[in-house]
Amino acid sequence: MRILHTSDWHIGRTFHGVDLLADQRQVLSEIAAIVRERAVDVVVVPGDVYDRSIPSADAVAVCQRGFEEIRDAGAVIVATSGNHDSPTRLGAGSGFTAAGGLHLLTTVTGIDRPVVLEDAHGPVAFYGIPYLEPEITRTRLGVPSARSHAEIVDAAMGLVRADVAARGARSVVLAHAFVVGAEATGSERSISVGGVETVPASVFSGADYVALGHLHSPQTVTDAVRYCGSPLPYSFGERSHRKAVFVVDLDADGLGAVERVDLPIVRELTELVGELDALVSEPSFAYAHDHYVTAVLTDPVRPVDAMRRLRDRFPHAVHLEWQRPGGQDELEYRRKVRGRTDIEIARSFVTDVRSDPSGSELRLLESALAAAVSEREAAEAGAQAQAGA
Incomplete structure (x- = not known):
């Protein structure tokens, strides 16, 4: 059986305020093309299908179109919910969608009720472990004293292992968790509970393959336990990552081979550093015209209308910051203001954030400071008079 592992679609997410639905539509079509080209039998999506628990109508439309394209390409889909999803909303109508080849495993009660599919070697059981909030799920999982995510996932895997043993089938587990040894990218929402969010890889022992979701870069925890990452970058910290999916082959004995397949880059992310006039005029920056751009401006004086000028050349510029050359860090600034008059501090502040x-x-600064002092003195005098009365 051939399985494609993708996750963390985050449909409906914005990037520094920019709508990403068109990019998400494109990358889901690319995944469907891989399914068709490589004759994939099953696509697994372990969580964070949507970016919000209540997705917009447009986000739902993009998601449904993505599911349809993947299904039309020939694959059955098995998905579960992540910490961004609403299990109830994502799983709505799952009893009907399963008949069409879309299996949505989003409930605690369904953890040991796998989707069972057949290949030439017999059955393969697909188990969905959605994101499990300990406070909400510990009683239903039979571990009322559990506080950490690790304890909760261990209890869920206990149910899975018992069912696998009873069936004698090969098994694939979908789980949304932060596994020890993996690295976050910075664009994931924390799933910590009481400061404990990580889960040891050993919790997943006994499964032939574990398709993980939550972290946004492709990572191999063990040969059989992997993150495929998100299909698009969702922060500039991910601009050096090449997004990918894993194509997993199960043979008669379990895990056969795993191949990483890189996804096409929909739109590159670039950080530009320099003075604004140079960024918007020099030919050396022309390569970034169609990229999502974040700019660090190093002008001696904060430029006026900088984002508009930046977008005139880079239509997809989404973020900028100004770093004045020779700017002071917090400790240096404290030293700088110690022992100085109010007007000296105010003048220095204006110089630091703009220019002299x-x-x-x-x-105007002197007038404002004088008014503030007069107001404070008047208030103090009034308070003393009231206390004396």
Whole structure:
């Protein structure tokens, strides 16, 4: 049996305020193309199908279209819910969708009720372990004293192992968790509970393959326990990552081979550093015209209308910051203000965040400081008079 492992679609997510639905539509079509080209039998999606528990109508439409394209390409789909999803909403109508080849495993009670599919070597059981909030699920899993995610997932895997033993089938587990030894990218939402969010890989012993979701970069924890990562980058910290899926082959004895298949880049992410005039005019930056761009401006004076000018050249610029050359860190700034008058501190602040204030601006600062002092003195005098009365 050939399985494609993808996860963390986060449909409906925005990127620095930019709608990503068009990019998500494209990458789901690319996944469907891989399914068709490689004759994939089953696509597994271990969580964070949506980015929000209540997805928009447009996000639902993109998701459904993605499912349809994958199904039309010839694969059965098995998906579970992550910490971003609403298990109830994602799993709505699962009894009907299963008849069409879309299996949504989102409930605690369904953990030991696998989707069983057949190949030439016999049955393969697919188990879905959705994101399990300990406070909500510990009693239903029979571990009322459990507090950590590790204890909860261990209890869930106990149910899975018991069912696998009874069936004698090969098994694939879908789980949404943070496994020890893996690395976060920074764009994942924390799933910590009481400061304990990680799960040891040993919890998943006994499964032929464990398809993990939650972390956004492809990672191999063990040969049989892997993260495929998200299909798109969701932070500039991921700009060096090549997004991918894993194509997994099960043979008669269990796990046969795993191949990483890189996904096409929908739109690259680039960080540009320099003075604004150089960024918007020099030919050396032309390569980033169609990229999502974050810019670090190093102008001596904060540029006016910087984002508009940046977008004139880079239509997909989404973020910028200004780092004044020679800027002070917090400790240096504390030393800088110690022992100085209010007007000296105010003047230095304006210089640090913009440029030296003009004479008229200094007079406005002096007037504002004088008014503040007068107001404070008047308030103190009023309080003393009231106390004396």
